[in-house]
Every structure is written in C-alpha cells, then in structure tokens.
Amino acid sequence: MEKESFEDDEVSSILNRFFICIKVDREERPDIDAVYMSTSQAMTGQGGWPLTIFMTPEQKPFFAGTYIPKYRKYGSIGLMELLPLIHKTWNENRKNLIASSKELTEHLMIQPEYKTTDSPLDTSILHLAFSQFKSSFDEINGGFGAAPKFPTPHHLLFLLQYSRLENNDLALNMVTKTLESMYRGGIFDHIGGGFSRYATDEKWLVPHFEKMLYDNALLAYVYLEAYSVTLKPLFKIVAERIFTYISNELTDENGGFYCGEDADSDGIEGKFYVFTPEEIRRVVGKYQGTLFNDWFAIKPEGNFEGASIPNLLDNAQFHSINPQIDELLPKLSSYRKNRTNLHKDDKILTSWNALMILAYSKGYQVLGKPEYLEIAKKCQTFIKNHLYTWNRELIIRWRHQDAKGKGQLDDYSFYTLSLIHLYQSTFDIQYLMLSIEFAGLMVDKFFDTENGGFYIYADDGEQLITRPKETYDGAMPSGNSAAAYVLMYLWHLTGERYWEELAIKQLQFLSGLAKQYPTSCSFGLLSMMKYLYPTKELICVINDTSVIKALPNQFKDYDLKNMAIIVKTPFNVLQLEKIAPFTSDYPFPASGNAYYLCENHRCNKPVYAIEDLF
Numbered sequence: 001m002e003k004e005s006f007e008d009d010e011v012s013s014i015l016n017r018f019f020i021c022i023k024v025d026r027e028e029r030p031d032i033d034a035v036y037m038s039t040s041q042a043m044t045g046q047g048g049w050p051l052t053i054f055m056t057p058e059q060k061p062f063f064a065g066t067y068i069p070k071y072r073k074y075g076s077i078g079l080m081e082l083l084p085l086i087h088k089t090w091n092e093n094r095k096n097l098i099a100s101s102k103e104l105t106e107h108l109m110i111q112p113e114y115k116t117t118d119s120p121l122d123t124s125i126l127h128l129a130f131s132q133f134k135s136s137f138d139e140i141n142g143g144f145g146a147a148p149k150f151p152t153p154h155h156l157l158f159l160l161q162y163s164r165l166e167n168n169d170l171a172l173n174m175v176t177k178t179l180e181s182m183y184r185g186g187i188f189d190h191i192g193g194g195f196s197r198y199a200t201d202e203k204w205l206v207p208h209f210e211k212m213l214y215d216n217a218l219l220a221y222v223y224l225e226a227y228s229v230t231l232k233p234l235f236k237i238v239a240e241r242i243f244t245y246i247s248n249e250l251t252d253e254n255g256g257f258y259c260g261e262d263a264d265s266d267g268i269e270g271k272f273y274v275f276t277p278e279e280i281r282r283v284v285g286k287y288q289g290t291l292f293n294d295w296f297a298i299k300p301e302g303n304f305e306g307a308s309i310p311n312l313l314d315n316a317q318f319h320s321i322n323p324q325i326d327e328l329l330p331k332l333s334s335y336r337k338n339r340t341n342l343h344k345d346d347k348i349l350t351s352w353n354a355l356m357i358l359a360y361s362k363g364y365q366v367l368g369k370p371e372y373l374e375i376a377k378k379c380q381t382f383i384k385n386h387l388y389t390w391n392r393e394l395i396i397r398w399r400h401q402d403a404k405g406k407g408q409l410d411d412y413s414f415y416t417l418s419l420i421h422l423y424q425s426t427f428d429i430q431y432l433m434l435s436i437e438f439a440g441l442m443v444d445k446f447f448d449t450e451n452g453g454f455y456i457y458a459d460d461g462e463q464l465i466t467r468p469k470e471t472y473d474g475a476m477p478s479g480n481s482a483a484a485y486v487l488m489y490l491w492h493l494t495g496e497r498y499w500e501e502l503a504i505k506q507l508q509f510l511s512g513l514a515k516q517y518p519t520s521c522s523f524g525l526l527s528m529m530k531y532l533y534p535t536k537e538l539i540c541v542i543n544d545t546s547v548i549k550a551l552p553n554q555f556k557d558y559d560l561k562n563m564a565i566i567v568k569t570p571f572n573v574l575q576l577e578k579i580a581p582f583t584s585d586y587p588f589p590a591s592g593n594a595y596y597l598c599e600n601h602r603c604n605k606p607v608y609a610i611e612d613l614f
Contacts, residue, residue: 142181
C-alpha cells in the first residue's frame with residue numbers, strides 16, 4: 001500500500017490536498033494501534049495491517065479499512081474513489097459523519113466485561129485450554145489449525161508446563177512435534193539461523209520471510225525449555241542457532257537488539273533466501289553442491305516461484321548434525337549477503353529487548369554458557385543507559401542516539417520480568433530490587449484499582465479516545481499476562497502480602513477472558529499454574545559468596561518447575577530483609593551454607609549440600 005498509494009503522485013496529491021495524513025509506527029505507539037484496531041474490528045468485523053482510519057480532528061473515527069488498493073479491486077473500493085467521496089461527504093454531510101463517529105467512540109469506550117471477581121480460580125480453565133489445543137492440533141505437521149501457521153511460542157510454553165504438572169505425555173508430544181516440524185520447514189533459516197514470522201502453508205515450508213526479534217526471543221526460550229524437559233539435542237542446537245542469528249544480524253554494538261529484517265530484497269519477497277541447484281553447485285563446487293542440494297531438497301522444479309527454500313521436511317536425518325553440511329553454511333551465508341541484501345529495522349524497543357534478555361538468561365540457566373549471561377546483562381545496561389528517563393521511567397524506543405516515547409505496559413511488564421530472570425541467573429540483589437521498583441511503577445501507572453487489570457498506557461500518558469486493556473496473547477504475550485507473571489513471581493520471591501493480593505486480583509481479572517477463550521490467554525495461564533499448583537521456594541543462606549556464581553549451573557540438572565530461588569548473603573542481608581522480610585527467619589550457619597526447600601511457603605529442615613535437596 002505504501003508503494004502503490006502513498007508514494008504515488010495521484011494518490012498523494014489528493015491526500016495532501018484534502019486530509020491531514022498521519023503515519024503511525026505501531027511498534028512505537030502500540031496504544032494508538034490498539035485503539036484504532038478495535039475501531040476496525042467494531043466497524044468491519046476484522047482487523048489487520050495496514051490499517052487505514054479516517055477520523056475527525058477530535059480523533060473520533062468514522063471509516064476504517066485495512067488494505068485499500070489505488071483502484072477498485074476484487075469488488076473493493078479503491079483510494080482514488082474513496083478519497084474524493086469522503087471529502088465530498090465531509091463538506092456536504094459533515095453533521096452525520098460527526099454523529100456516527102461520536103456513536104462509534106462511545107461504543108469503543110465500553111470495556112469488555114472482564115472484571116475482577118471473587119470467584120475462586122481452579123484448574124478447569126487449564127484443562128479446557130488443553131482440550132482446545134488438542135482439538136486444533138495438526139498431528140501430521142505440528143502446530144494448531146490450518147494455514148497460515150504462526151509459531152506462537154507461549155502456546156507451547158503453556159503445554160510444556162501443563163505436561164509437567166499434569167504428567168501429560170500428549171501435551172509434551174504436541175510441543176515436541178511442533179518444534180521439530182517448525183525446524184524442518186522453511187520457516188527456519190537453515191543457512192543463517194533464526195525464524196521467519198509465520199508459514200503460509202500447513203507444512204511450515206513457505207514462510208512470510210520477515211524475521212522479527214520478538215519471535216526469535218520467544219522461540220529461543222521455548223526451545224530451551226523443551227530441551228530442559230526432554231534433553232533432545234536438536235532443541236539445544238536450534239536455540240543456539242537462533243542466538244547466532246541474533247548475534248550476527250540484530251545486535252547493536254552497545255548491547256541492544258534491533259527489531260528485525262524485511263522479507264523483500266530488491267522488491268522481491270524471499271529473494272534473499274532461495275536458491276537453484278546450479279547456483280549452489282557454482283558456489284561450493286559440484287560434489288559438495290549436490291550433497292547440499294540433496295540434504296535441503298533444493299531441486300530444479302523448486303518449491304517457491306521457480307527456486308527452492310532450503311528445508312528438511314523429507315530428510316529422515318533432520319535431527320542429526322552433518323559436519324559436511326555445516327562446513328558449507330558460512331560460505332553460502334556470505335554468498336547470499338553479497339548477492340542481495342535485506343533492509344534492517346534498526347529501532348531498539350524496550351519491550352522486545354526485554355524478551356531477548358529473558359531468552360539469553362534462560363540460555364545461561366539451561367546451557368550454562370557464561371557468554372549468554374553477559375549478553376543479557378549488557379542489554380540490561382543498554383536499557384538502563386538509553387531507555388530510562390531522568391526520573392527512572394521507561395522509554396519505548398531508541399534509534400541513532402534518539403530515545404522516544406513514553407513507556408507503556410508492555411515495556412514495564414516485560415522489562416520487570418527480564419530483571420527477575422536476571423536475578424534468577426545471577427542472584428545479584430540489585431536486579432531483584434530493580435524488578436520491585438519497576439513493578440511498583442507498573443502498578444502505580446497502569447493498574448485499574450476499581451475493576452482490575454492493567455491499561456495499555458499510563459495514567460499520565462497521552463489520553464486517547466479510549467484507554468484499553470489488552471488481554472489477548474497474540475503474536476506476543478499481552479502486557480496483562482506478563483504483569484500477572486511478574487506479580488506472582490514477586491510474591492513467591494518476597495513473601496509479601498502486597499504482591500500476593502495484586503497477583504490474585506490480576507489472575508481473577510484474566511480469568512474472565514480465560515474462561516471464555518482459554519487458548520487466547522496462554523501466557524496468562526502460566527501465571528495461573530503458579531497459583532493453582534504447589535509451588536516451591538528455595539532459600540539459600542550463603543556464607544561463602546564464591547559459590548554463588550556456580551549456583552545456576554548446579555540447579556540446571558534438577559526439575560525446578562514452579563520454583564523461586566532466593567539467595568541471602570552477609571553482603572545483601574539488610575537489603576534482602578527489607579524487600580523480603582521473611583528471610584530474617586533463616587539464620588546463617590556457623591560455617592558453610594544452608595539450603596531451605598519450602599513448599600507453599602512451608603519449609604523443611606535445612607540441608608548443607610545442594611545434592612541433598614532433591
């Protein structure tokens with residue numbers, strides 16, 4: 001639409017003559033996107049991007065559409081007809097347009113009835129969600145529903161946790177089948193690593209080639225989680241290859257992460273990623289080229305517009321590492337970069353970077369690689385240096401030394417969650433204190449104390465025609481689901497009733513949506529699991545602080561589901577007892593270290609070696 005309309009002289013001349021045109025980056029202003037996407041859904045029954053809204057100077061919409069071609073196409077009106085028609089109606093019948101915009105705005109201001117209730121939470125929501133995932137599961141190709149297929153990692157995270165808590169092998173099989181199928185398909189970049197946004201077919205073969213940071217962060221996390229449960233080497237390899245892609249293509253020299261890469265090269269979608277057999281042989285030689293073509297099904301007839309997307313769908317050895325193939329990957333990666341290039345979206349977003357911190361922290365916890373922890377810490381430092389305001393509030397994005405945008409719920413909830421993960425990776429009290437600070441800001445700025453739930457933008461932010469609460473876990477978890485996870489985690493780490501009350505109230509708010517559409521709240525259901533199933537807390541009272549660095553690596557071989565770990569040392573005792581007063585009841589041993597394993601806040605006698613805990 002940008003190319004055929006906004007850059008077109010005929011269309012732009014009409015737009016500039018009769019309208020004030022505003023182009024919104026939905027990543028920089030998710031609040032505006034949320035408000036007017038609900039407008040499109042209310043007016044047309046559907047949403048999507050590009051989103052086109054016509055509104056009054058008071059921001060009140062009266063016409064909504066998604067893709068609108070320059071000229072009439074497939075029975076839909078074109079911009080060359082629509083623009084003069086709206087201009088004419090505005091001049092001749094403005095009163096009716098304003099009346100309809102007012103009526104629509106009043107309708108949008110009515111929030112869905114997902115309000116906090118006193119009804120008890122129970123596991124029936126979780127079982128219903130599992131049943132719905134089971135009914136839509138593609139047993140042949142993995143994933144859920146028909147094409148197009150989206151990875152939606154938080155669905156898989158829910159099923160992984162459900163399988164562990166309910167000892168449900170079917171839930172685990174659904175996850176492993178999906179993760180293997182996505183890797184085998186063309187949605188995974190077998191040459192450079194990383195995943196595209198979604199597949200246009202049911203087999204995961206043909207992707208929409210755009211790569212996004214948030215997808216790869218969440219996918220790395222779920223592959224690592226799956227590896228920790230199954231110990232399948234393939235899942236470890238995929239996570240590492242995602243990290244390699246992020247390191248090579250989306251990492252700023254100062255430690256932040258860019259948003260992603262476009263699908264098009266030279267105006268052609270997918271051109272960067274596809275090959276012909278002759279091309280491969282020309283680059284790496286006849287023998288090795290034939291080997292490579294056979295391994296990745298690169299054939300003369302092609303599988304995408306006359307060329308081939310490398311894939312392993314018909315390769316029975318997909319789970320194996322082929323050293324001969326691996327040796328060729330750097331050469332082909334270099335070749336395709338010289339052949340054509342991809343546009344990089346080099347914005348650095350707080351919320352998406354926080355998800356990357358989660359992933360790298362998880363990588364350290366599961367794989368024990370210290371370089372992953374250093375990358376996570378460096379990104380956190382980047383956010384602290386470039387995406388804090390003078391009074392320690394969050395900013396949405398940074399690009400080319402310019403920070404812009406008042407932080408919104410996603411920024412606060414994801415960032416706070418990333419700080420908690422950093423604490424669980426390092427046991428550095430500073431990360432826990434920061435997480436409490438930003439969780440407090442999140443509650444103060446966004447929480448609806450009357451009806452429950454968090455608004456998408458702050459009470460002191462720019463006031464739009466409505467103030468929505470997003471609860472749907474779509475391509476990314478919603479800010480409300482992430483906030484619930486934060487509150488639950490802080491409750492278990494600190495034992496403070498303040499966080500407990502907020503966490504339960506937030507879960508009761510989310511349950512309104514979850515009871516009606518449980519699969520649309522899969523990340524929120526993870527928080528409910530922390531409430532509905534037995535939890536464990538491990539209090540480590542450490543005299544010898546030299547052992548702290550090794551603790552995460554020692555814990556990685558144990559099943560720590562629903563467990564929070566807190567570390568008390570002579571150096572953090574005063575800070576810790578201020579934010580987690582219950583820790584004052586756990587004395588330092590005369591020598592060595594003591595470990596208290598608690599279940600639902602009831603503790604066993606201490607042991608003095610980690611091996612004796614489990």
